[in-house]
Amino acid sequence: MRKVRLFALVFLLIILIIGFSFFLIGYLKPKVAGIYIETNPPSSVFIEAVQVGRTPYRETRNPGEITLKLVPESFEKPLAFYETKVNLITGIETVVKRAFGELDETSSGEMISFEKEGKDEASLIVLSIPDSAQLSLDGSQRYITPHKITDILPGEHTLVLSTSGYFERYVKVKTHAGYKLTALVQLAKKEEEKEEEPAELPEEKGKKEGPKVEILSTSTGFLRVRKEPSTLGEEIAKVMPGEIYDLLAIDERTGWFKIAYEQGKEGWISNQYARKVEEEEAKDKISTPSATPTSKLKISVTPTPTPKPTTTP
Incomplete structure (x- = not known):
């Protein structure tokens, strides 16, 4: 009987040591965050003033705020570069998309990030540049930005943002239970349209x-x-x-x-x-x-x- 108790005690001690080892490894393992960048046209990626690659670009880094700069590769006309602050969160991959224009206001894009919440529901926050844009969710529900939806179903959703004088932008996102998704969307301002020439008459069209x-x-x-x-x-x-x-x-x-x-x-x-x-x-x-x-x-x-x-x- 004494041998059985001794064996059980040793076995329990081994289990505790193994469990503590796994806990210690997980505790000491460095926590990382991710970032994914996609642009049109392709661009050089600078993080903290250091060139780290070109788009499309994906990397894991230490959590925290970084300064991100994207310089477009343009051979026809100069395009405006993009610079912003990005807060990288542990265990989350932040997505940055950018379509470059000649000016910052004629460029468009979005930044999508997640944040862990203490409940099992999914939520969505949509911010826009410019502010007070019309937001259509899945083609039916309509809101004005900025807007927060706390009872959104987990899964894929389509956002359409529009406002007078700017191009519409379509954004596809996927919400997850227990996470808050934040989408910051920039709309591209329309350039002043030149006067169209009078339509040709049918006989002129033939010529x-x-x-x-x-x-x-x-x-x-x-x-x-x-x-x-x-x-x-x-x-x-x-x-x-x-x-x-x-x-x-x-x-x-x-x-x-x-x-x-x-x-x-x-x-x-x-x-x-x-x-x-x-x-x-x-x-x-x-x-x-x-x-x-x-x-x-x-x-x-x-x-x-x-x-x-x-x-x-």
């Missing part, structure tokens, strides 16, 4: 056609048509290399082309995979367009609060 663009070859075999002149814009169709479309406009910030890919349907394509052609050249190369609406394709998208970037044409 002279507008400029056109030719789709160049891509690594994917097609080129995405987007709702906005940015790789972050919503995909609405696809066009094929060799096809020629009417050129409607050129975005002053990115150089992207706006085309009429179907009768009554317009979208933006990257100027990196298309070129402007003159009327006579277009007549020699003209081919029948066959844009493919995105809604007819089988696409599976699962957004998360820390999405991995996919740079596509």
Whole structure:
């Protein structure tokens, strides 16, 4: 009996030592925070005035406040750099997205972060630049920023922010039980539009056609048509290399082309995979367009609060 008690005591002591060791390892293990950065166009990343890489960029660092600076890589026209303070929280990956413009006010983007709360409910806070923007949640509920929602269901949600004189911005987030999600969204200010020339009469239209663009070859075999002149814009169709479309406009910030890919349907394509052609050249190369609406394709998208970037044409 004494041997049994001794054995039980030794066994219990071993269990306690192992448990304490695991606790000590977890306690002494350095706590880290994460940051993920995605920009359009790509940019150099500076943290505390030290260049650490280029976008897309992901890293784990010690928790605390950092000074983040993003310098866009632009070869056509100078774009405004972005500098801000970011508070990195233990166990949380903060997401920063930025679409650069020539000025800070014509740039857009968002910063998404999480914070652990003492309850099992999910909550959402939406802040905006400028303030008092209209906020649409999942296409139905409407609010004015800044706004906090304390009873939001965990899962994926779509935010649409808009205000007069600024471009709309779509943001996809995923809330989690026990965490507060904070989304700080900056809208891009619209530039003053130039007066449009009077529409041509039908007989004049027949005499002279507008400029056109030719789709160049891509690594994917097609080129995405987007709702906005940015790789972050919503995909609405696809066009094929060799096809020629009417050129409607050129975005002053990115150089992207706006085309009429179907009768009554317009979208933006990257100027990196298309070129402007003159009327006579277009007549020699003209081919029948066959844009493919995105809604007819089988696409599976699962957004998360820390999405991995996919740079596509």
